[in-house]
Amino acid sequence: xxxxxxxxxxxxxxxxxxxxxxxxxxxxxxxxxxxxxxxxxxxxxxxxxxxxxxxxxxxxxxxxxxxxxxxxxxxxxxxxxxxxxxxxxxxxxxxxxxxxxxxxxxxxxxxxxxxxxxxxxxxxxxxxxxxxxxxxxxxxxxxxxxxxxxxxxxxxxxxxxxxxxxxxxxxxxxxxxxxxxxxxxxxxxxxxxxxxxxxxxxxxxxxxxxxxxxxxxxxxxxxxxxxxxxxxxxxxxxxxxxxxxxxxxxxxxxxxxxxxxxxxxxxxxxxxxxxxxxxxxxxxxxxxxxxxxxxxxxxxxxxxxxxxxxxxxxxxxxxxxxxxxxxxxxxxxxxxxxxxxxxxxxxxxxxxxxxxxxxxx
Amino acid sequence: xxxxxxxxxxxxxxxxxxxxxxxxxxxxxxxxxxxxxxxxxxxxxxxxxxxxxxxxxxxxxxxxxxxxxxxxxxxxxxxxxxxxxxxxxxxxxxxxxxxxxxxxxxxxxxxxxxxxxxxxxxxxxxxxxxxxxxxxxxxxxxxxxxxxxxxxxxxxxxxxxxxxxxxxxxxxxxxxxxxxxxxxxxxxxxxxxxxxxxxxxxxxxxxxxxxxxxxxxxxxxxxxxxxxxxxxxxxxxxxxxxxxxxxxxxxxxxxxxxxxxxxxxxxxxxxxxxxxxxxxxxxxxxxxxxxxxxxxxxxxxxxxxxxxxxxxxxxxxxxxxxxxxxxxxxxxxxxxxxxxxxxxxxxxxxxxxxxxxxxxxxxxxxxxxxxxxxxxxxxxxxxxxxxxxxxxxxxxxxxxxxxxxxxxxxxxxxxxxxxxxxxxxxxxxxxxxxxxxxxxxxxxxxxxxxxxxxxxxxxxxxxxxxxxxxxxxxxxxxxxxxxxxxxxxxxxxxxxxxxxxxxxxxxxxxxxxxxxxxxxxxxxxxxxxxxxxxxxxxxxxxxxxxxxxxxxxxxxxxxxx
Numbered sequence: 010x011x012x013x014x015x016x017x018x019x020x021x022x023x024x025x026x027x028x029x030x031x032x033x034x035x036x037x038x039x040x041x042x043x044x045x046x047x048x049x050x051x052x053x054x055x056x057x058x059x060x061x062x063x064x065x066x067x068x069x070x071x072x073x074x075x076x077x078x079x080x081x082x083x084x085x086x087x088x089x090x091x092x093x094x095x096x097x098x099x100x101x102x103x104x105x106x107x108x109x110x111x112x113x114x115x116x117x118x119x120x121x122x123x124x125x126x127x128x129x130x131x132x133x134x135x136x137x138x139x140x141x142x143x144x145x146x147x148x149x150x151x152x153x154x155x156x157x158x159x160x161x162x163x164x165x166x167x168x169x170x171x172x173x174x175x176x177x178x179x180x181x182x183x184x185x186x187x188x189x190x191x192x193x194x195x196x197x198x199x200x201x202x203x204x205x206x207x208x209x210x211x212x213x214x215x216x217x218x219x220x221x222x223x224x225x226x227x228x229x230x231x232x233x234x235x236x237x238x239x240x241x242x243x244x245x246x247x248x249x250x251x252x253x254x255x256x257x258x259x260x261x262x263x264x265x266x267x268x269x270x271x272x273x274x275x276x277x278x279x280x281x282x283x284x285x286x287x288x289x290x291x292x293x294x295x296x297x298x299x300x301x302x303x304x305x306x307x308x309x310x311x312x313x314x315x316x317x318x319x320x321x322x323x324x325x326x327x328x329x330x331x332x333x334x335x336x337x338x339x340x341x342x343x344x345x346x347x348x349x350x351x352x353x354x355x356x357x358x359x360x361x362x363x364x365x366x367x368x369x370x
Numbered sequence: 371x372x373x374x375x376x377x378x379x380x381x382x383x384x385x386x387x388x389x390x391x392x393x394x395x396x397x398x399x400x401x402x403x404x405x406x407x408x409x410x411x412x413x414x415x416x417x418x419x420x421x422x423x424x425x426x427x428x429x430x431x432x433x434x435x436x437x438x439x440x441x442x443x444x445x446x447x448x449x450x451x452x453x454x455x456x457x458x459x460x461x462x463x464x465x466x467x468x469x470x471x472x473x474x475x476x477x478x479x480x481x482x483x484x485x486x487x488x489x490x491x492x493x494x495x496x497x498x499x500x501x502x503x504x505x506x507x508x509x510x511x512x513x514x515x516x517x518x519x520x521x522x523x524x525x526x527x528x529x530x531x532x533x534x535x536x537x538x539x540x541x542x543x544x545x546x547x548x549x550x551x552x553x554x555x556x557x558x559x560x561x562x563x564x565x566x567x568x569x570x571x572x573x574x575x576x577x578x579x580x581x582x583x584x585x586x587x588x589x590x591x592x593x594x595x596x597x598x599x600x601x602x603x604x605x606x607x608x609x610x611x612x613x614x615x616x617x618x619x620x621x622x623x624x625x626x627x628x629x630x631x632x633x634x635x636x637x638x639x640x641x642x643x644x645x646x647x648x649x650x651x652x653x654x655x656x657x658x659x660x661x662x663x664x665x666x667x668x669x670x671x672x673x674x675x676x677x678x679x680x681x682x683x684x685x686x687x688x689x690x691x692x693x694x695x696x697x698x699x700x701x702x703x704x705x706x707x708x709x710x711x712x713x714x715x716x717x718x719x720x721x722x723x724x725x726x727x728x729x730x731x732x733x734x735x736x737x738x739x740x741x742x743x744x745x746x747x748x749x750x751x752x753x754x755x756x757x758x759x760x761x762x763x764x765x766x767x768x769x770x771x772x773x774x775x776x777x778x779x780x781x782x783x784x785x786x787x788x789x790x791x792x793x794x795x796x797x798x799x800x801x802x803x804x805x806x807x808x809x810x811x812x813x814x815x816x817x818x819x820x821x822x823x824x825x826x827x828x829x830x831x832x833x834x835x836x837x838x839x840x841x842x843x844x845x846x847x848x849x850x851x852x853x854x855x856x857x858x859x860x861x862x863x864x865x866x867x868x869x870x871x872x873x874x875x876x877x878x879x880x881x882x883x884x885x886x887x888x889x890x891x892x893x894x895x896x897x898x899x900x901x902x903x904x905x906x907x908x909x910x911x912x913x914x915x916x917x918x919x920x921x922x923x924x925x926x927x928x929x930x931x
Contacts, residue, residue, distance in 0.1 A: 335688030
C-alpha cells in the first residue's frame with residue numbers, strides 16, 4: 010500500500026535546516042521555499058489549464074485548437090505567456106493610477122492565498138488550521154475588491170458596469186458557496202482541510218457518505234463556483250458582446266495577464282475545493298467488497314488522485330462553459346436568490362436531519 | 371421544431387400593381403431592342419405640389435390604407451428643382467402608388483414631413499436632408515445622418531463642390547448634442563427650434579463604433595437608467611462610401627460591382643435586383659436558365675446569410691460553440707460559390723443579361739449533397755442553442771415588435787415576418803423562377819427575438835426546398851444574353867425589388883438615356899431595421915440590446931451605403 014505522508018519530507022527538511030541555522034532562520038527559509046513552490050505551481054497550472062481549455066473547447070467546436078507551436082501546439086501557451094510578459098503596461102490618462110495598478114495584485118494575491126489552502130497530499134498542506142474552510146471563504150472574497158477597484162479606477166463606463174455586475178454576482182453567489190460548505194461541515198464536523206481529507210480516506214468520500222443532500226450540495230456548489238469564477242454561462246462581468254471586456258477593458262500587458270491568470274487559477278481552486286470537500290481530496294476511490302480493486306487504487310499516490318479529481322471537475326466546468334449561452338444579470342441574480350439560496354437552506358436542514366437520525370454512511 | 375405554431379401561407383398570386391403596367395404572365399421570347407410597350411418596372415409618377423403633399427399623403431394613408439412607405443428617394447432634377455419620390459404600398463389591398471414632389475427653391479428648399487404618418491420616414495427624410503439639403507417641416511429631428519456634422523454642402527446635389535468645400539479633416543467628428551425642429555406656422559412662415567437629444571443627467575454609454583456585437587461599424591448612443599435602456603440614438607455613416615453618388619459617374623456594368631459591397635451577406639440578391647432593374651428597363655428578357663440559376667444562387671445566399679445570423683446571435687449571447695457549428699456549415703456554401711463564381715464573399719456573379727459564367731460541373735452534385743447535410747445539421751442548432759432554457763429566457767418576450775410598428779417602420783424580411791406581416795417580395799411580386807416553385811412564406815405572430823430566430827431557421831428549410839425543386843430542372847440555354855457593348859437605359863424612372871437576405875432590397879433607377887444612371891438609389895434593407903432599434907429596445911436591459919440587435923439583423927455596409 011502506497012501510504013506516503015508528505016510530513017516526512019517537511020520534517021526532514023526542518024531538521025536539516027535547524028542543524029545549520031537558528032530556528033527563526035530555518036522557518037524563514039522554509040517560508041521562502043514554500044512561497045517559491047506555490048508561485049511555480051501556480052504558473053505551471055495556469056499554463057496547463059490554458060492549454061487544456063483551448064484543446065477542450067476546440068474539441069467541442071469541431072476544431073483542432075493550437076497545433077502550430079511545438080508538437081500538438083504544446084508550446085503555444087508558453088509563447089503566449091512570454092508575449093504577455095514583454096507587452097507594455099499602458100498607463101492611461103484620467104485613471105486613478107494607484108488603484109488601477111493595485112487592483113490586479115489584489116486579485117492575484119487572493120487567488121494565490123486560496124491556492125495555498127489546497128491539500129495536495131497527506132501532510133502536504135501549506136495553510137492548514139482548524140478553521141480552514143472559514144479562512145478560505147474569507148480570503149477568496151478579497152478578489153472582488155480587486156475587481157471593483159479595477160472597474161472604478163479605470164474611469165470607463167464599460168469597466169464600471171462590468172465591475173458592478175461582477176460585485177453583485179460574486180457577493181450573491183458566495184452565499185450559496187458558504188451554505189453548501191456549511192452543509193458539508195455538518196457531515197464532517199470539522200473545518201480543517203487535512204482532517205476532512207483524512208476522514209474521507211478512512212470512511213469514504215463525502216459525496217457517497219452524505220448521499221442525497223451531498224449530491225444536491227455538490228451540484229449547487231458547481232453552479233455557484235462557476236459563477237464565482239466569472240465563467241460562462243455566468244461571464245457577464247466581462248461579457249465581450251456588451252462590455253468589450255468588462256472590468257479589465259483598460260488593462261494591458263501583465264496587469265491584464267494577472268486577471269487572466271487569476272481567472273484560470275480560480276477555476277482550478279474552485280474545482281480543487283469541490284474535490285477536497287466532496288470527492289475525497291487525495292483519498293483514493295474505495296469500493297467496499299472489491300479488495301483487489303482497492304489495492305490497485307491505493308497504489309496511486311494521493312497527489313495524483315487530488316490533481317486528477319480536480320481536473321475532472323475542471324473538465325465538467327469547461328463543458329458547461331462551452332455549451333451554454335450567457336445569462337442576463339437579472340436572471341443570474343434571480344437564479345441565486347430565488348432558487349439556489351432557498352434550495353441550499355432546505356438542503357442544509359435535510360443534511361442536519363440525515364445526521365441527526367444517523368442516515369449517512 | 372414546432373410546426374403547429376407556424377403560420378404558413380400557400381402560394382399567393384402576384385399582388386396587383388396599379389402604378390406599373392400589368393406583369394406578363396408568361397415570359398415572352400426574344401424581347402425587342404426598343405420596346406413599344408413601357409417597361410414593366412417603369413414608375414408612373416403622380417406629381418403632387420408640396421403644399422398639397424401632406425393632405426394627399428394623409429388621404430392615401432387613412433383612406434386607401436397605404437400603410438407601408440416602401441421607399442423614399444431624394445432627387446435633384448437640376449433646373450427642374452429638388453424633390454422626393456415616394457413609393458407607397460398597401461399591405462391590405464396590395465395596391466402600389468408612386469408619387470413625386472418638387473420644389474424649385476434651391477437656396478432653402480422646404481417640403482412637408484410625413485413622419486407623423488410613417489415612422490420610417492424619420493430616417494429617410496434625414497437622409498434626404500443630408501444628401502440634398504431639403505428641410506422637412508414638422509420633422510422632429512432634422513440632423514445629418516451619414517455625413518459628418520460639420521460637413522459643408524450637400525454632396526448629392528449635381529452642382530455641389532464636395533471636394534473643394536470639404537478638405538480632409540484631421541480632427542475628430544463632433545457629435546451633435548441637439549437637433550433642429552422646423553415647424554410650419556399658420557401664416558406660412560417656418561419657425562426653427564433646437565431640441566436636446568439626451569436630457570441632462572442621462573447616463574449615456576456608447577455601443578460602438580468599435581464594438582464586438584454591433585455587426586460592423588455602427589454606433590449607438592444609449593441612455594441608461596441602471597441597466598435599462600431609456601433611449602437609443604444611432605449614429606450612422608462610419609462606412610458611408612457614397613455608393614449611390616459614385617454610380618452617377620459609372621457606366622451600368624461598372625455599377626454592378628458596388629452592389630456586392632452593400633449587404634455582403636446578400637451580394638447575390640442585391641446584384642440580382644440591379645441587373646433585373648436594368649434588364650426590365652431595357653426590355654431584355656433573360657433565358658430561363660439564367661432565371662433558375664439566379665434563383666438557386668439567391669437561395670444559397672439566403673441560407674448562408676441566415677446561418678451567419680444564427681452564428682452571430684450565438685456568439686453575442688456567449689454560446690461560442692454554436693457559433694462555430696454555424697460556420698462549419700456555412701463553409702460548404704462558400705465552397706459551392708467559390709467553384710462557380712470564384713469569390714466567396716464578393717461574388718460578382720450576375721451581369722446585365724445573364725450571369726458571369728456557367729455553372730461549374732460539380733455544382734449540382736455539391737448542392738445535392740448539401741441539402742440533406744444541412745437538414746441534418748440544423749437539428750444540432752436546436753439541440754445546442756435554440757432549445758436551451760437560458761436562450762428561451764434571454765429571447766422570449768424580449769424586444770417585441772408589433773405588426774403595426776413593423777409596417778410603419780418598414781421592417782421587411784424576417785423581422786417583419788416574425789411580427790405577422792406577410793411581406794415576402796417573392797410572393798408579393800414574383801420574379802426570376804419564384805412563380806414556378808412551391809414554398810411557404812414563414813410568418814409568426816409573436817414578434818419577439820425568439821420568433822425572429824425561428825423565422826430565419828424555418829426559412830433555411832424553405833430555401834432548401836426551393837433549391838431541391840430547381841436543382842434537377844435547370845433548363846438548357848444561354849447563360850448570357852447578347853448585349854450591346856455600351857448599355858444605355860431608356861429615359862424614365864424604374865423601380866425593382868427582390869427579397870434580399872434581410873428584407874426587401876429595392877433599386878430605384880432614374881435614367882436620362884445616357885450610359886450612366888442619372889440617379890441610382892438603393893432601398894436599403896437595414897436602414898429601417900436600425901431606425902426601429904430605439905422603439906424596440908426602450909425599456910429593455912442593456913444586455914437585451916445585443917439580443918435584439920442580433921435578431922433584428924442589420925448589416926452596416928447596407929445601412930450606410
